């Protein structure tokens with residue numbers, strides 16, 4: 001399982017790991033998960049050519065059977081050597097709700113890799129009080145910290161966004177707060193620092209620890225505070241237009257409205273597909289914070305894909 005808060009870089013990392021394993025001749029089966037179906041993550045990972053099953057309707061930690069069903073379907077279709085599952089970004093307590101039953105029921109069939117939890121360094125620096133800036137309520141921060149508490153490996157993700165001093169400050173806080181975790185730094189999008197993570201995932205096992213204490217009332221309140229919208233929109237035009245420009249304008253507009261309303265974005269993502277069903281995704285866009293000062297970076301793998309990171 002590759003966990004971590006909304007927008008931390010999980011899907012990007014899953015795609016990188018899938019390619020890393022495929023290059024070694026291993027078959028991968030990917031499992032995406034969120035509140036509703038038709039997920040951007042599923043589209044992006046299938047678009048990279050991987051067998052991907054989607055679990056909609058809330059985190060698989062609350063419905064263990066849906067995870068087993070998704071894994072069985074992948075097994076029937078493509079017999080993967082490795083499953084990589086991305087839990088919902090607002091989910092925690094995965095060890096108790098997923099690892100324990102997996103071990104109990106399928107301990108002979110599966111090796112469970114260390115639980116890696118990604119953090120966006122800018123988000124994390126705010127949550128731990130190292131920087132000012134838009135953040136969430138304390139109940140959402142509770143979930144953020146609980147995710148880290150159960151991690152075997154904490155990945156300081158998007159290392160390209162911070163300098164060495166900022167990284168070391170964050171590492172010091174994380175080491176102090178979560179002494180049991182191994183801490184690595186990586187930039188999933190730029191594909192740096194991932195080797196150490198991937199080799200731990202493929203050689204180590206998830207630690208056998210006592211279950212962590214979770215206050216389910218605070219957890220439920222925190223999740224309830226996070227809004228969720230899943231929508232598909234059909235666009236018609238007699239004239240040609242640039243999909244990237246359209247997504248950028250739409251995202252900027254929504255971002256502006258949310259900023260006026262004082263609402264912090266956790267992760268806002270869109271893809272744009274032509275209706276011929278053949279060409280795949282033409283464009284995608286992500287916003288992982290509310291500030292308007294973002295940076296546009298063309299994704300390496302697709303010339304017409306854009307991504308906004310700040």
Ligand SMILES: Nc1nc2c(ncn2[C@@H]2O[C@H](COP(=O)(O)OP(=O)(O)OP(=O)(O)O)[C@@H](O)[C@H]2O)c(=O)[nH]1
Pocket residue numbers: 004005006007008009010011012013041088089157158159160161186187188189190191267285286287288307308309
């Ligand atoms: N600057 C930077 N951005 C990154 C990096 N890795 C991922 N991102 C960007 O961060 C945004 C979110 O990445 P995702 O991989 O979709 O994050 P996620 O954790 O799967 O998000 P949810 O599934 O919504 O929780 C995208 O715009 C990515 O391109 C990185 O190494 N550096």
Ligand SMILES: [Mg+2]
Pocket residue numbers: 010011012041086
């Ligand atoms: Mg994702």
